[in-house]
Amino acid sequence: MKEEAVVQTQQSIGTAFKQGSVAGMPIFLGYMPIAIAYGVLASQSGLTIFETTMMSVLVFAGAAQFMAANMIAQGALFLQIVVATFVLNFRHFIMSMSFMNQLKHYSVPWKFGLSLGLTDETFAVSALHKKEAHKENSKFFYLALILTAYFSWVAGSFAGALLGEIIPKQLSDSMGIALYAMFIGLLAPSVKKEWRIGVVAVVSMLLNYMFSEFVGLETGWAIVLATVVGSLIAIPMMEEDDAQ
Amino acid sequence: MTMLTILGMAIVTMVPRFIPAFIMDRLALKPWLNKWLNAIPFAALGALIFPGIMTVIEDAPWIGITGGLVAAAIALLNVNVIFSVVGAIVTVYLLTI
Structure with missing residues (x-):
């Protein structure tokens, strides 16, 4: 195009x-x-x-x-x-x-x-x-x-x-455990390079925990909502090319 | 009947995957929107890891957590992801013996 x-x-x-x-x-x-x-x-x-x-x-x-x-x-x-x-x-x-x-x-x-x-x-x-x-x-x-x-x-x-x-x-x-280990293996090197990425990930983890355990959402919706909301905190926190 | 179920699963999985292929180029993206989209992989990985990792072995959340910590420790050595995977499998296997 x-x-x-x-x-x-x-x-x-x-x-x-x-x-x-x-x-x-x-x-x-x-x-x-x-x-x-x-x-x-x-x-x-x-x-x-x-x-x-x-x-x-x-x-x-x-x-x-x-x-x-x-x-x-x-x-x-x-x-x-x-x-x-x-x-x-x-x-x-x-x-x-x-x-x-x-x-x-x-x-x-x-x-x-x-x-x-x-x-x-x-x-x-x-x-x-x-x-x-x-x-x-x-x-x-x-x-x-x-x-x-x-x-x-x-x-x-x-x-x-x-x-x-x-x-x-x-x-x-x-x-x-293999899938989880792969997620962790993919995430860890980026966190090591840029700590703000770690903040985004941890916030999403806690949100997902809250949505699934306390709000009682189904696993699927809890993950969707935690991903959407968790990544929003990157807007004030990260530079546009941090995640590259 | 099982094949019908599989086809139904295929369709409801496929549609959310491809819809953004048709809508994303119509949106003129502001910088904040780009930042948000760039952060999605990391937020998604976080949400996919926790609290799901505690359910790897039923009624023993600490086994999943331990496997995850081993995977993280290996990943921080900057080796290929596969070593994290193998390390975590071995850890969980040993803990469930």
Whole structure:
């Protein structure tokens, strides 16, 4: 669209793609144990290998898939599961606003395509690579990052569904910490560089705690509200390029 | 029926993801709005970590917290995220033996 107007670092499609895969590698490795744990849980909940894998192909949202597998095991109804998924995943709307602002100069079809691959992790890692957006062929950087994560998620789910019974429950339980560890691993280096980022994160944590424990909001809405309100304190506190 | 549920989940997940692809370029962004959008990743990560991390092992919130502290300590060494992930899994595994 208006890409001519942006000063660009030259870069071939191949280079951009390779760099994007490298940036996505931590997500690839982090998703693998979680996806396997999901696959194990889903197949134990009575989903077939095909259904378990297709949920990863079509939904691509970790927390919601764990929840859905649990709800299916408990015999929840179609509408309950779909509504709960909407509530839990609505945070991606807020994240996508931030991500699309970063990719503002892309054409609409590219923005549409990349937005479909947005998860907590692909969003966080992309946001940590803001400067890439102004390089030539940077679309392929983000595409590769997302595809790397997606491949890991789908392949891991399939493997987990196959392994089903073999993995001991204690190990798959322990893997529940993996997502949180990844969030912490993504956040900590930025906090080390800029303490104000730590303030924003801690305020959001406390808000989320308050909204979910004391106000009694559903997890999904509590996260959305804590994210929106928590990031507002950055406006008086941070410079425009602090978060770059 | 399960496939129908999965399709329903796919649709309600997809729509909030792509709507901003169509609306964000129509908004002329003021600097304060940019600051807000730039801070969203960090606020979201905070909200995703806590208090959810306390529910990793049912009825033992301190196990999740300990795993998280180990992950944070490793992350501060500026090593790849995967080391935080592995360190936290091992910690939780050992604590639940």
